[in-house]
Amino acid sequence: MSVTPPNNDPAAAPVRVERTYKRFTLGQRWEHAVLIVCVLVLLLTGLPQKYRGTEWSHWLLSTPERVYQIQQIHHITALVLTAELLYHIGRAIYLIIRRRLPGDLLPNMQDVRDAWRMIRYLLFLTRKKPAYGKYNFEQKFTYWFLFLGIGLLVITGFILWFPETVTRFLPGGVVPAALLAHSNEAVVAAIFIVVWHFFHVHLERLNLSIFTGRLSEDEMRTYHAAEFERLTGENAIFPEDKGGSR
């Protein structure tokens, strides 16, 4: 938590002082930036290979050399993403060993209750949204869906890259299964990012905390009330509209 010190100078009274709360470390913000670039490049180079029968794919993969280049770019980007995934998992393991891994992202029973409450809210059965902690169940769902999806894509991707080596240790049947899974999972992940993730961070509200690293007090009170109360000991409900639903 980092709190901008309240300004008590009366001369500066008209200036609105806003407290912000740290949400992501610099490392996490970089991880996300690298992830965006990797996923974008991998989709752009992967989808034309998946849909090789289509016109637009022919336009992109216009010569055998171009197919080779596209595959090279896909492979190099995949290596970057793999390195990032290993760093991500490695860091988590390191933090677990040091007993310093925050449990905020782990799914728990509260998420089930929150989801149930949220669905009731969306169906107009209750007027109050649940008070979320640092990460709400939507955000946890985003993280785990993509973490597992990318994990699967990386594993199946390496099976497809080195099928002859992989079948020395694994049954041959993993190769066609990996092709099916890689091809499907990529599209599933793309759809999920556009529908679920983009909606929640761009349309529902513009949430740039993954780039800035911070959330404003307003955002904390509104969207992470439980976390706000835990950090500040204050009531998250805005003083001016106590009793109202927000």
Added chain:
Amino acid sequence: MRKANCIQSASLALSGCLIVALALAFALASAPTLLAQADEPHQETEKYCLSCHGNPDLKMTLPDGEEVSLYVSSEDLEGSVHSPAGIECEACHTEIKTYPHPPMEFKTRREMTRTYYLACQKCHAANYEKAQDSMHAQVAEAGNLDAPVCTDCHGAHDVRPPDQPRSQISITCGKCHTEINQEYSYSIHGSVLLGEDNPDVPVCTDCHGVHNIQDPRTAQFRVETPDLCAGCHANSELMAKYGLSADVYDLYDLSWHGVDIAVYKSQWPTIWHESAVCTDCHGIHNIRSTDDPDSTVNPKNLLATCQKCHPGVGPNWTDAWTGHNKIDPQRTPILYYTEVFYNSFTPLVLWLSVIYVILQIFHAIVDRVRRSLS
């Protein structure tokens, strides 16, 4: 008005002429043999010629020292398609009108053959033209005069229907392509052709074409191979007769090899591509039943066949190829359950996500409307 009338009557007359001309042309084209017979009533040249050429000892010596027999067997002529139809010696030997014959200019026997066969085009223009586009003609043009011309396959005086019996075709090609014919005769296709005179199996010409036979070693021929085989092997009626699956082509088309080849076929048919086509695994002229222990795709030999392109792969490798089989829980369990997962669980999760987002959008709109109303 007058001018229009004038044009009208002129065009009428013109079209009238056209119709007459077309009808004449049609009649001429449709009955060339009829016409030939009508113009030159049946001549007894054959009998006349054979009075000398019926002598088995008649021969001449060409400038290169080769002796050429000038004997023509009357049985050959009678058994041929031409003589009984009234098409006799002078139809082909056009330069010989009488005895003594004009002097012959041929230096070799081959030169003689390659000159006389030109007469075939008088009647068989279409097939002659096709043959000029063939691999054989190209080879001849490049200097190999042994490349076959009409008479090498069809015979000269003894021209018979080329496919009676059907096995005659492979025997004809086998005159030059001995080794291939040998391989073919042991293959599943060749053995039932020769053994049972089976009308369903392909003979040489079914795959290679008849007169315009092309080089089968080109990139183009390679990428078109699956379609060639599919001509029979995707025909469910024909395959059912032999207990074979007619899905092999469609399933190949979905495979890694098949997708690759389909792309090359549609995009770069002239660029050589190594992805396997039917013949790479099953063999070409030596295709055998997959149950045959000598088949290249018999389970016993499959790994060795894969290793032709994938050197050093281990025994698990053969399972990476789903073997023209549909996805099936017994045969390809990993693939099967992967497909089940992506057909049920994943769409369910995605749909639930979509519904949730739609509910959120709907709720936000309702909130906004309410706020603007209050």
